[in-house]
Amino acid sequence: MTRGTPPPLVVVGDALLDRDLSGRAERLCPDAPVPVVEACTERARPGGAGLAAYLAARDGRDVTLVTALGDDPASDRIRDLLQPYVRLVALPLHGRPVEKTRIRVDGQSLLRVDSGGEGRVGALTDAARQALRAARTVLVSDYGRGVAAQPEVRELLAARAGVVPVVWDPHPQGPPPVPGVRLVTPNSSEAAGFAPDAVDGPATGVRAVSRLAAVLARRWRATAVAVTLGRHGALLSYGDGHPLVAPAPEVHGADACGAGDRFASAVAGLLADGAVLSEAVLGGVAAASAFVAEGGASAVYVDGRPGHAERARPGRPDPFEVVSRVRAAGGTVVATGGCFDLLHAGHVSTLRAARALGDCLVVCLNSDESVRRLKGPGRPFVPQEDRAKVLQALECVDAVLVFDEDTPEAALDRLRPDVWAKGGDYADATLPEAALLARWGGQVVVLPYVDGRSTTNLARVVCQSAGDGHPVPRAADHRTREHAGKGGVPTWRSR
CATH class of the missing domain: 3.40.50.620 (HUPs)
Structure with a gap:
């Protein structure tokens, strides 16, 4: 493991805009059996690949985010939130990014409203090509909105996968990882969707998940697949029948939103530091568990001012x-x-x-x-x-x-x-x-x-x-x- 300034990381994927509207609910609506949420306060944060990039930067790492942004208020807000912490390399987006708004009361989400997402990703810029060709470690944070599917992006990622660690966090609506990536990080339901023919019956239990991970590692020609299991940690398979299970400590956080991004960003950072895959997955589980214990995505506060991001040690709550x-x-x-x-x-x-x-x-x-x-x-x-x-x-x-x-x-x-x-x-x-x-x-x-x-x-x-x-x-x-x-x-x- 290296010491001193952490090596840089390039994050590639779809940046979203997340909002939480938090208030109190003390009565029901008179014309429908639904709560009336009052005195709402709004907190915005980068979502998707933007959240993964921000969390990696919060670890004290220099992060470049290759994403697609347009000329619309949501894209402008994402830029304002991220620019103090990461280097933004934006591809043209013809349309709007996804906006996700959660209505929350007493730490619980009552409703989520999604809008936007109809945008089309344009051609690569010279700055994006340079960033990808020079990347020493890459995290692909795919949210199925087109960046990871862009042909030239995939060509450049395939070239880097044979040279440097590439971690691919896949999405059911996105493309498969390029061959040769170091690690793919689906959750258990995503893994079952990617390989429905791999197991008979529900994809639950260590045996079934182990089978899924091994099949996907071979099918995707990846060095390894780590299937995240929520409160049970993660299972790491190299495509054989002897997986490593990384258990998670018991946590009591109610908001697990963003835990997958925290896992992927921590794993990619640890691989950049020189960790082997087993060490990186263990560290990723610890970081994701701490993230949930701290309050999950609802506790992420990005105010758009340089220096606000705490340089927290991965796996240890600040x-x-x-x-x-x-x-x-x-x-x-x-x-x-x-x-x-x-x-x-x-x-x-x-x-x-x-x-x-x-x-x-x-x-x-x-x-x-x-x-x-x-x-x-x-x-x-x-x-x-x-x-x-x-x-x-x-x-x-x-x-x-x-x-x-x-x-x-x-x-x-x-x-x-x-x-x-x-x-x-x-x-x-x-x-x-x-x-x-x-x-x-x-x-x-x-x-x-x-x-x-x-x-x-x-x-x-x-x-x-x-x-x-x-x-x-x-x-x-x-x-x-x-x-x-x-x-x-x-x-x-x-x-």
């Missing part, structure tokens, strides 16, 4: 986006903090109790340098990336924010949680967090400590069992004021 989404819905933001070095039952008990206090839990995690300064040169036992991954894998943790300071004061000031949860016994002490939380009306709470559980004790047991003779530094008592400062007042150090 804590500030999580907080913004929960606040927008009127929810309660809870935060807690610590080193979480060798996660144990006491940690998990505290985290679960903290999550139960609100609608999301953000863990402020001490970085490796911060842990070393607080606990000595032998710590942490587990590096911050792995500690963050383990925490993020817990159902009760919505996001992780790594901070480098000795205390979480600056992180808290940025997050401004409604509740800051402390694990331990501080009943007789004044907590310094209380004054900070009071500045924005927050509350500090203390959660019961699980007796007998500590990282130091766990490490001592491991070392004794291993018989390596290495002593474990003796720490202060974790059950009561573990980090007491002068006068018995706890300092900012945390478990």
Whole structure:
């Protein structure tokens, strides 16, 4: 895997305009049994290949989007939304792009209205030819509106497929992938539609999906096919009978719209970085799951100003986006903090109790340098990336924010949680967090400590069992004021 600036990505496909009209529904229409949606607010975002390109750019990658746009208000809006984040190379569109409008109440979609889409894609421009010929990694985000079917586009994509990674996200109304692509990413219903003769009966279960993926990989002459399975993850087949299943973590997001675009954009980005297919598919599943957990497409906010797109790490929810989404819905933001070095039952008990206090839990995690300064040169036992991954894998943790300071004061000031949860016994002490939380009306709470559980004790047991003779530094008592400062007042150090 490469380090530094991520390699660039070229996205090819149909850009759409998506709108959400969100309001409240408190009564029924008098002349029909349908809800009356009032006080609507509108949020627009790029859709289709535009969303895939934006999500790839949000990962910190330079993205070029080859798409078709016309001279109409919807095309102009797509340009305004995307130009601050991606390089647009537009083919002529004779007509209008698709506009999709969802009517939503309390996070649920009541209705979707589609319009436009009658446009015809024109000939390639010199800029489009140059972008495709120079592409180092390509994502084809086909929404069946003509860009991926344009003859010269297909000719150039076929030439690049033998040289660089090409990921093809197909559409039932679009053309088949060109031969030689690295990976094709249909969902299970699309796969069944592409190969209705491949299985007998419903295309459900690992056996049937494995058969579909293998048949499609051979039929399309692709290196591999990854069939996405929603909450069950994805199945990767190279055309033989031994597929890889990439399971998805359990998520509770209600809006799965755009998850396929997130999967495809993350997979293409990871292949650009040098990952092998299995690594890329595992990373794509993690990224798509995190995307749904953050709120899906309804949580994507594009304001058309440079610098707005968060450079989020693929597969890890951005804590500030999580907080913004929960606040927008009127929810309660809870935060807690610590080193979480060798996660144990006491940690998990505290985290679960903290999550139960609100609608999301953000863990402020001490970085490796911060842990070393607080606990000595032998710590942490587990590096911050792995500690963050383990925490993020817990159902009760919505996001992780790594901070480098000795205390979480600056992180808290940025997050401004409604509740800051402390694990331990501080009943007789004044907590310094209380004054900070009071500045924005927050509350500090203390959660019961699980007796007998500590990282130091766990490490001592491991070392004794291993018989390596290495002593474990003796720490202060974790059950009561573990980090007491002068006068018995706890300092900012945390478990």
